[in-house]
Structures are given as structure tokens and as C-alpha cells.
């Protein structure tokens with residue numbers, strides 16, 4: 349079987365198609381014929397040699413977390429899915445033993461890691477992590493959900509977003525950004541988001557963004573958002589200067605959920621403003637498998653329609669990463685092996 353592997357960690361030019369032996373399932377595993385695998389900034393970090401989570405000493409490395417497709421074969425102990433089932437993978441890998449695996453939420457597992465290997469024709473996965481897809485949810489749409497939408501959903505819940513809240517999302521046009529707008533809209537919250545591109549913001553407004561701010565300079569963003577309102581919640585996947593701006597803008601008792609560091613891994617924050625303002629900063633990674641199940645259900649009922657910018661063949665995987673690196677996309681980029 350073929351895979352789009354990272355053969356050199358030099359960005360999109362480092363992707364090569366390689367031939368690998370077709371995997372065999374272990375007793376609790378399934379082999380999935382990958383119909384679609386969406387890419388995330390997480391994969392691009394690895395491809396650029398800048399991953400905080402993945403050991404890439406052994407190249408080539410096959411990345412890709414967000415697998416959807418059809419079960420080909422299953423191991424002897426598997427009774428939750430069968431060959432022919434259409435499925436999406438929850439990419440969480442957990443120990444099953446620690447206090448968070450026992451008491452929840454599972455994404456806090458002390459040994460938390462994530463599946464990699466979806467950018468290939470077939471993937472060998474933990475069968476208990478597969479969610480069956482209803483007829484109304486196609487494979488490409490399902491592949492958009494696991495990382496971006498699951499992370500956004502968990503952050504919005506951690507930050508207790510409710511009807512009427514104003515949610516501030518710096519960098520609103522990517523996977524997590526668009527997902528946050530759509531999912532905040534579903535609970536009746538209002539959103540304000542930023543981008544360097546007015547054109548991309550126009551697309552976001554069609555997807556439900558209430559207020560668009562075309563700016564990247566923190567001071568410019570601050571005064572533009574102040575003119576709109578006082579955020580109750582900030583969804584922060586950029587880090588860097590955006591953390592300080594977000595906290596300054598937050599109302600007293602407001603919440604900031606943080607899942608990323610695209611702009612910078614370090615941020616300066618005003619400590620007195622934090623404690624005098626009773627503000628909360630919440631670190632958050634991925635979400636739980638039941639939350640992903642709920643997202644699949646929302647797609648099935650027509651309440652959620654994940655935004656997909658483009659689909660690519662396996663051979664075009666490098667081009668998909670180039671689109672992410674060039675910041676041309678709105679929403680998800682999906683490889684269809």
C-alpha cells in the first residue's frame with residue numbers, strides 16, 4: 349500500500365509517496381481502507397521539524413490523525429465494528445489505567461498521545477476508537493471532525509460558553525477557528541474573529557461569524573474588538589502576543605481556553621489584571637470520544653456542516669500542506685488516498 353510520508357522535515361517539499369507492506373490487525377485492531385484524512389497544523393509542525401509531541405528520529409514518518417473510511421479486516425477480539433462498516437477514528441491514545449482514564453475526561457490521560465498514519469491507503473487502528481458513521485455523514489465530511497472540531501468543542505465546553513456570550517477567536521479562518529465559530533453559533537453565542545485576509549473573513553461571515561476584524565497587529569485588534577463588545581470567552585490557538593490581548597479584552601470572570609501556539613510558544617500576561625479581574629486561563633488538548641460521537645450526530649442531523657476548503661489526492665499531499673503554510677485556506681484541507 350502507498351503512503352504520503354515525511355521523508356525530510358523541510359516543509360511540504362519533504363513529502364514523498366512510499367510503498368509499505370499492507371498492515372495486519374492485532375487482536376483488538378482494525379484495518380481501515382482510508383477514504384479521507386484531514387490535515388492539521390499539528391502535521392505541519394512535524395513536517396517542519398518543529399513538533400513538541402512527536403519523536404521523528406525514524407524517517408520516513410507517516411502522519412495524519414483524522415482518518416475516515418471503510419473497515420477492511422478486524423482482529424479476533426473485535427466485536428464493535430465489522431468489515432464493510434464506514435467509520436471515523438477518534439485519534440486519542442490513552443493508557444486506560446490512570447486516574448483520568450478511570451474518572452475522565454480521557455483526554456487528560458497521563459500518557460496521552462495521538463494516532464498517526466492516516467496519510468496512507470490503509471491504516472491499522474485501535475478498533476475501540478472507531479465510531480460508526482450514519483448514512484447521512486459522508487467519509488470526507490467525517491474526516492474534517494476529529495482534531496479541529498473536537499478540540500474546538502472541548503474548549504468551548506471547558507470555557508462554559510453559553511447563549512448570548514461573546515467569543516473572541518484570534519486567527520479565525522483555519523481548522524480550529526472555523527470550527528469554533530460554527531460550534532459557538534450552535535449554542536447561541538456571538539463571535540468576533542480576526543484574520544490577515546478580508547476575503548477569507550467574508551467567507552467566515554457566510555459561515556456565521558458575527559464580527560470580523562481584518563488585522564494582525566495586537567493594538568489594532570484590541571481597539572477594534574473593544575468597539576464591538578467585551579468578550580466573555582477567548583479561544584486562543586495562536587499564543588504569542590494574542591494571549592495578552594485576549595486577556596486584556598476579557599470581561600471580569602471571563603475564560604480563555606488555550607490549545608495552540610501558532611504565533612509563538614511564549615506570551616506575556618499582566619498578572620494583576622488576571623487576579624483582580626478573576627479571569628481564568630484553561631489549557632486544553634483534543635476532546636473525548638463521546639464528544640466526537642456528538643459531533644458526528646450533529647452532522648447527521650444537519651445541524652453542523654464542517655467547512656472543507658479543498659480535497660487532494662495522496663500524490664497531492666505536499667500541495668495540501670503548502671496551502672496550509674501559505675494561509676490561503678478557510679476551514680479544512682483533506683487528503684483522499
Ligand SMILES: NC(=O)c1ccc[n+]([C@@H]2O[C@H](COP(=O)([O-])OP(=O)(O)OC[C@H]3O[C@@H](n4cnc5c(N)ncnc54)[C@H](OP(=O)(O)O)[C@@H]3O)[C@@H](O)[C@H]2O)c1
Pocket residue numbers: 387388389390495496499518519520521522523524525542543544545548585586607608609610611632633634672675676679
Ligand atoms: N492542543 C490541541 O489539541 C490542538 C488541536 C488542534 C489544533 N491545535 C493547535 O491550534 C493551532 C491551530 O491549528 P489549525 O489546525 O486550526 O491551524 P490552521 O488551520 O493552520 O490555522 C490557521 C489560522 O491561523 C492563523 N495563523 C497562521 N499563522 C499565523 C501567524 N504566524 N500569526 C498569526 N496567525 C496565524 C491564520 O490566520 P490568517 O487568517 O491571517 O491566515 C488562520 O486564521 C495550531 O497551533 C495547532 O497546533 C491544538
Ligand SMILES: [Zn+2]
Pocket residue numbers: 442443444445446447448449456457458459460
Ligand atoms: Zn490514562
